[in-house]
Amino acid sequence: MADGFSRQGAAEKVMPPIFAGPVGEIYQEAQAALKDVYHRCRMGSHLEVKDIQEIVADYLNRMQDNQNMLLQMVMLKDLDPYSVRHSLNVTVLATLLGSKLGLSRKELQLLGVGAMLHDVGKLEVPAEILLKPGKLTAEEFAVIKRHPQAGYERLDGVVMEEVRRVARDHHERCNGSGYPRGLRREEISLAARCVAIADVYDAVTTDRCYRPRYLPHEGMELLMMESTLGNLDLDLVRVFLQAIASYPVGTRVKLSTGETALVIAQEPEVPMRPVVKVLKPRRSAGKIIRLLTNPSVLIVEVDA
Template sequence: MRLIPVSSLQPGMKLGKKIYNEDGIILLSENAELSEAIIRRLRAHGLDYVYVADARTEDVVIQDLIEDETRRKALQEIRTSFRKLTEPTMKGLIYPYMGKTFTGLVESIMDDLSSREDAMIMMMNINSMDHYLYRHSLNVCVYTLLLGQIYGYSKEELTLLGLGAMLHDIGKTKLPLDLLNKPSRLTDEEFEQIKRHPVIGFQMLKDEPGIPLKSAHCAYQHHERINGTGYPRGLKGENISEFARWIAITDAYDAMTTHRVYRPAMLPDQALEVLYTGCGEWYEKSKLELFRDHVAIYPLGMTVKLSTGEQGVVVKIHKEIPHRPVIRVITDPYGAELKSPYDLDLLSQLSIVITKVDRMENKTEKTV
């Protein structure tokens, strides 16, 4: 299968990977034939990239980081719980179900990740048509738990980390939807209102039964930056929770690689480049390096252009050096399709580099 921008889809193409709605329910299955109406719907729902079937790359299999059932259940629980939190409540009312519910979800995700040998951080937003906040909460949890496992945290520590990651943006449930979904750049006043969500989230979680204080501090501190330029308190360095320092990276990465109402999704190579502009200033260098070493910056199925002028598709990623993947060359330097595509391993062909990837245009906005 191949990964292509929705803008490049043509009627008659067949879907290579399932597409889900906000409940994790399958909307379109593999091999579904795409029509003009379906393509318009995909675009309208904010999908920038999809996998399509391609005989030249039919051996390329993309394994999700978590199982379909885990994903479905997590999205449903997040959606149900977060929607309840948007409802007006009596002062002092607590939500005793949250700790048990989300701890169970985190444990299921941990079980799935433990079975993914040599897993890399892949984009989780390609094949879902759902509410940003719900999807973002799940993605940040998955990415952060994977990093935590690689880092060597104990199961107990991972549970605390996963809870903090899944609930890091819970404060946004108390902000106006029209503000969260504004399709244009936020004014300074609106951005200040958005910046209240870490404090709101901490206040919601700090006394919640079943939510440890260490997890609640992830909601409080995930927008703090190690040079003291973050918010809400301008904390520096190790005064910021270690868990929050991980989530700062995964939160920003997922926000950039997700379609937003004001811009298309970035691809991983772009997002990583942006993250590195804050290395040692916003983000801890050692944590960002571990993240970099486990991100598939050129995802499986992506179409790329080589310095030779040829085009090809990423068919294998080397875990040790992910930026030098195996490319299945499908066109010659002049753009003519090859009758017999062949594989080129950039790890052994060091003089050849990737010069361009098939991407949507995007622009940088304030990340919230």
């Protein structure tokens, strides 16, 4: 299906074990439902916002007790490289940030719907530009940059104004350097600032045809750089970095020592340096390594 919101290989990929349980089911159901909504929009049907609201409501009902599992799913980037999966990941990350900020259920619902629809304007971008494997020309990038305003217009009369503004303003930057309107921090809604952070983090930690993905801790460092430059909201980035575990419990990682290990605990103050238990090679299996106190041991790959 070449609808600009999905790129799937000819052969179906085997789902990893994490997708087998009830949390995996809600993630897969949400992904399938969102793909169907976007596909129908691409084919000219009216956007059914009720479907999006139901997806977000179902997710919010399960979020609190399943945060680690949902974050692991966000990290498994190889099943559907971008687009629909990106929108769902941004929803998980943005609503997690919103929950840490103490937003009400109604505010989280609005944030979640805005996050789910933040890229809906890309339905107006020709597939040959949206899916281009090489570097975009200046003219092509100008077309891409129209998608926030296109999303705002597409959502007119469909969703509340707060949701429309998330679609329009998620590429605005706190120092006025963003687009489409060059807004500054005080002019950008809290929801749009949350989605901007989640959007950047998921985008840079996903493989793209023109560059490899950053590891989670590298993505977090990029967020800090962007916030200190004034692009992203520094206060929100700090909360985000405390809220998100770079490597959730249960994640398999490869270490610079050549060992494969399982994340078994977090260091709350330094989420990039978890506690791991070695799985392979067999002679080292069971060894516990606290990365915080072993600075020479690095995570070099997430092993999905």
